[in-house]
Amino acid sequence: MSPKDVAERLQVNKSQITRWRNEDLMPRDGTVNKICEQFGCSFNWLKxxxxEMFQSTEGEGISSEIDPETFGDIQKWLNDQEKEKPGFNNWFKIEFRNRFPEFDKWEKKKEE
Structure with missing residues (x-):
């Protein structure tokens, strides 16, 4: 993602991004929050x-942000993919764990 893309996403001037990168200027807390929201990183890590770099969803009730119908749709899609491409579900689980290592931590904690 280019500085121009980041500037557009945050609705700031591209020169702001350059100044932040060169450490000529630090973004205000409100802007840091906006960056964290846009890119999913942790405020304490960025500031x-x-x-941790990325915000943990552990204990935050992420399922409350996604309606049950969406979970049902994801399950249907996974089932369809498995029918078309046997082994897809195993591949998906591996990719999911690679993308969200906190899931493994959560799953291990759940098993205790």
Whole structure:
């Protein structure tokens, strides 16, 4: 993603992005929040360099943000993919765990 793309996504001037990258200027907290919302990173990581880069969804009830119908649609889609491409579900699980390592942590905790 180019600085121009980031600027457009955050609705700021491209020169702001350049100044932030060169550390001539630090974004205000409101802008840091906006960056975190847009890119899914953690405020503390971005602002202070502390903690995990990506926000954890553990304990935040992510399922409350997605309606049950959407989960049903995802399950139907996965089933259709498995019929068309045997082994798809195993591939999907591996890719999901690679993308969301916190899922493995959650799953292990659930098994305890």
């Amino acid at each position: 202070y360099g502390e903690g």
